[in-house]
Amino acid sequence: MVAKETYExxxxxxxxxxxxxxxxxxxxSYVCGILIADQLDTIKFFGFPLGFWFASQGSEVTFVIxxxxxxxxxxxxxxxxxxxxx
Amino acid sequence: xxxxxxxxxxxxxxxxxYIGIAIWSKARSTGDFYVAAKQVHPVLNGMAxxxxxxxxxxxxxxxxxxxxxxxxxxxxxxxxTGGYVLLAMLLAPYLRKYGKYTVPxxxxxxxxxxxxxxxxxxCAIFISFVYVAGQMxxxxxxxxxxxxxxxxxxxxxxxxxxxxxxVMGGMKGITxxxxxxxxxxxxxxxxxAIFISFxxxxxxxxxxxFGASLSESGMRLLGTDAGYLLDKLNQIHKDLGFSAYTSGGxxxxxxxxxxxxxxxxxxxxxxxxxxxxxxxxxxxxxxASAGWALLFIAILYTTAPAVASFARINMISTLHNRxxxxxxxxxxxxxxxxxxxxxxxxxxxxxxxxKGSAFTxxxxxxxxxxxxPLLGQYGERVVSTPATPIEKSKNELxxxxxxxxxxxxxxxKLPAWVVALVAAGGLAAALSxxxxxxxxxxxxxxxDLIKNIFAPTMSERSELIFARIAAGFAVLVAGxxxxxxxxxxxxxxAFAFGLAASSFFPVIIMGIFWKKTTKEGAILGMLSGIIFxxxxxxxxxxxxxxxxxxxxxxxxxxxxxxxxxxxxxxFIVMAIVSKLTKxxxxxxxxxxxxxxxxxEV
Numbered sequence: 001m002v003a004k005e006t007y008e009x010x011x012x013x014x015x016x017x018x019x020x021x022x023x024x025x026x027x028x029s030y031v032c033g034i035l036i037a038d039q040l041d042t043i044k045f046f047g048f049p050l051g052f053w054f055a056s057q058g059s060e061v062t063f064v065i066x067x068x069x070x071x072x073x074x075x076x077x078x079x080x081x082x083x084x085x086x
Numbered sequence: 087x088x089x090x091x092x093x094x095x096x097x098x099x100x101x102x103x104y105i106g107i108a109i110w111s112k113a114r115s116t117g118d119f120y121v122a123a124k125q126v127h128p129v130l131n132g133m134a135x136x137x138x139x140x141x142x143x144x145x146x147x148x149x150x151x152x153x154x155x156x157x158x159x160x161x162x163x164x165x166x167t168g169g170y171v172l173l174a175m176l177l178a179p180y181l182r183k184y185g186k187y188t189v190p191x192x193x194x195x196x197x198x199x200x201x202x203x204x205x206x207x208x209c210a211i212f213i214s215f216v217y218v219a220g221q222m223x224x225x226x227x228x229x230x231x232x233x234x235x236x237x238x239x240x241x242x243x244x245x246x247x248x249x250x251x252x253v254m255g256g257m258k259g260i261t262x263x264x265x266x267x268x269x270x271x272x273x274x275x276x277x278x279a280i281f282i283s284f285x286x287x288x289x290x291x292x293x294x295x296f297g298a299s300l301s302e303s304g305m306r307l308l309g310t311d312a313g314y315l316l317d318k319l320n321q322i323h324k325d326l327g328f329s330a331y332t333s334g335g336x337x338x339x340x341x342x343x344x345x346x347x348x349x350x351x352x353x354x355x356x357x358x359x360x361x362x363x364x365x366x367x368x369x370x371x372x373x374a375s376a377g378w379a380l381l382f383i384a385i386l387y388t389t390a391p392a393v394a395s396f397a398r399i400n401m402i403s404t405l406h407n408r409x410x411x412x413x414x415x416x417x418x419x420x421x422x423x424x425x426x427x428x429x430x431x432x433x434x435x436x437x438x439x440x441k442g443s444a445f446t447x448x449x450x451x452x453x454x455x456x457x458x459p460l461l462g463q464y465g466e467r468v469v470s471t472p473a474t475p476i477e478k479s480k481n482e483l484x485x486x487x488x489x490x491x492x493x494x495x496x497x498x499k500l501p502a503w504v505v506a507l508v509a510a511g512g513l514a515a516a517l518s519x520x521x522x523x524x525x526x527x528x529x530x531x532x533x534d535l536i537k538n539i540f541a542p543t544m545s546e547r548s549e550l551i552f553a554r555i556a557a558g559f560a561v562l563v564a565g566x567x568x569x570x571x572x573x574x575x576x577x578x579x580a581f582a583f584g585l586a587a588s589s590f591f592p593v594i595i596m597g598i599f600w601k602k603t604t605k606e607g608a609i610l611g612m613l614s615g616i617i618f619x620x621x622x623x624x625x626x627x628x629x630x631x632x633x634x635x636x637x638x639x640x641x642x643x644x645x646x647x648x649x650x651x652x653x654x655x656x657f658i659v660m661a662i663v664s665k666l667t668k669x670x671x672x673x674x675x676x677x678x679x680x681x682x683x684x685x686e687v
Contacts (some may be wrong), residue, residue, distance in 0.1 A: 004375070007502060007651070007679075007682075007683060010517045010682075010683065011682050012378075018175045018176070018537055020173075021171070021175065022175065025168065025171045025351075029164045029168055029346065030343060030346070030347075032306075032337060033160060034161075034342055034343050035339070035343070036333065037157065039331060044316075044439065045297075046294075046297045046298070047296075047298055047299060047314030047316050047317065048297040048316065048332075049299040049314060049316070049332045052157050052160075052316075052332040052333075053159070053297070054266065055157055055160035055161075055163070055164060056152075056163055056388075056391035057164070057293060057391070058162045058193065058387055059164045059167070059168065060163060060164070060167045060357055060387055060388050061384065061388065062553070063167050063168055063170065063171050063380055063384070064377065064380050064381050064384050066171055067170065067171060067373075067377035067380055068172045068377050070175055070373065070377075071174070071374050071377055072375045073371075073413075074179075074370075074373060077371060078370070078684055081382045082178075083683045083684050083685045084684055084685065085368050085369060085370060085685055086371070086685070
């Protein structure tokens with residue numbers, strides 16, 4: 001029987017991951033794709049104005065990467081705290 | 087072989103495939119029927135989720151909407167993908183751990199209340215019916231455009247197919263047909279996009295191509311000189327009096343922000359998407375599955391803005407200031423279906439494209455007594471809808487959103503079978519989404535209403551029969567709504583997302599992340615979120631549509647975006663009421679704790 005504290009530590013680490021990853025989620029879409037998109041548009045990224053690129057490509061690609069990272073992190077975390085499914 | 091013959095063959099083959107899969111994957115238990123016995127591989131579940139998610143509107147209309155909105159259109163791209171990040175981190179793994187069959191059931195058990203469950207059942211059924219009506223209509227529209235059959239007959243054929251595999255196979259049948267449907271729809275979407283990208287820029291990857299410079303053949307086709315494709319498009323826009331294509335400007339920033347947010351949290355709160363994560367064998371699988379789903383969805387959603395840009399620049403370059411008699415063949419082909427129309431306002435025989443609408447209302451073609459379309463002096467179809475005065479808009483062209491995807495294969499000069507494949511892709515997108523929604527409706531009836539409220543002692547066998555009857559009944563209602571679409575279908579899509587965002591999303595999140603959320607908090611939170619959002623939408627969309635302009639909106643937020651505020655209200659009410667009421671019973675708090683760990687503790 002694992003102590004209650006261990007489980008709480010697991011949950012805390014999970015929450016930390018979520019907060020960090022969702023900050024990136026918010027930044028690429030709402031900040032770069034909407035709020036400061038006009039300013040970013042003055043920068044050229046290949047043939048794309050940068051704000052336009054974040055809104056129509058960058059956010060979507062980043063979202064896929066964020067989930068992939070979360071899956072990796074959580075699989076490792078499950079094992080670290082020995083709560084993984086057998 | 088001509089396009090119609092090809093279309094019948096390819097659509098026929100795809101339908102035969104779906105039926106074959108349905109026979110192979112017949113549901114034998116309620117577990118099969120509701121959650122495919124939780125035996126679906128994460129990658130396959132990802133594909134099924136992708137097909138479930140991408141509707142007729144995503145497939146046929148989205149690129150067109152973006153094409154006309156420029157950067158503001160990206161709110162659909164971000165909004166309809168960003169929700170999966172929320173699903174993967176905040177919902178899917180915990181709900182998979184819970185593992186029971188429906189979203190209302192989770193709400194009922196977590197909030198130890200039949201009232202909460204009843205509110206959830208009502209929301210789930212309403213949201214799903216709203217959505218499914220549009221899908222059945224979409225099936226009819228694809229049939230009528232590509233196969234020249236009546237829309238109503240198209241809806242009936244679609245109903246028959248869905249009826250077959252949803253009623254027989256339940257979730258199991260639906261899942262495996264959705265996998266096949268994903269493959270059909272993504273192939274159909276990518277082939278024309280790849281060819282067009284190659285034609286204009288020499289790069290076969292559309293996602294990169296639309297940010298590249300024009301190739302030799304691109305310059306020739308578009309009649310322009312060297313440079314980045316997007317720069318050219320911006321220049322053309324400026325010359326015609328539009329704002330630059332890559333800048334916003336069709337909507338205010340706060341509106342784009344709130345709509346994006348509603349679409350994201352709405353996605354994460356839609357029951358037909360949530361239940362897909364009940365079907366994976368493990369919690370690890372549920373997380374991974376959300377990632378696969380988003381990857382498969384993103385393939386289409388990152389191609390769409392490329393298609394939108396290619397089609398936009400091609401359309402303006404090949405039509406504007408060109409004589410009608412020399413218009414490209416795709417224009418004349420699609421004129422027959424009423425998706426494009428032209429009225430020579432200044433009498434010069436040339437097509438002019440400009441800001442503003444060319445006509446004062448829905449485009450209707452004039453007909454003679456025999457019912458034949460009337461042709462004008464250049465052979466164009468005569469439009470009976472009054473044109474807007476030339477002083478108001480010089481625009482002579484009506485272009486429907488849908489043409490952007492539908493005309494792609496012809497623009498790229500691809501063979502007839504590719505056009506047929508696009509038809510099959512559109513049908514796959516509509517049918518797969520419809521099936522997922524029908525299952526939510528069926529399980530809400532058979533599991534949440536009949537089994538839970540009226541006949542708790544019912545055997546598994548009879549529950550399965552009820553589930554099938556409910557699915558069959560839902561197909562009939564959906565078909566009826568597809569044939570007789572209530573005038574408000576287009577309006578209520580905002581409703582579906584707004585309601586999902588302001589009801590399910592906060593209730594589920596708080597249920598998992600805050601043990602002390604009470605049933606009073608949840609019920610009052612849901613009700614205040616729904617009532618606020620619904621009243622705002624109903625007022626501006628139905629009671630007083632004349633007022634539906636930015637000047638009258640609260641904080642400049644349109645009815646499409648108001649669910650974001652409804653969601654905040656729900657969260658706040660839930661938190662305050664939960665603080666003031668008696669804590670949830672210990673067994674509920676224990677259940678919440680157990681959702682957080684993959685293994686039993």
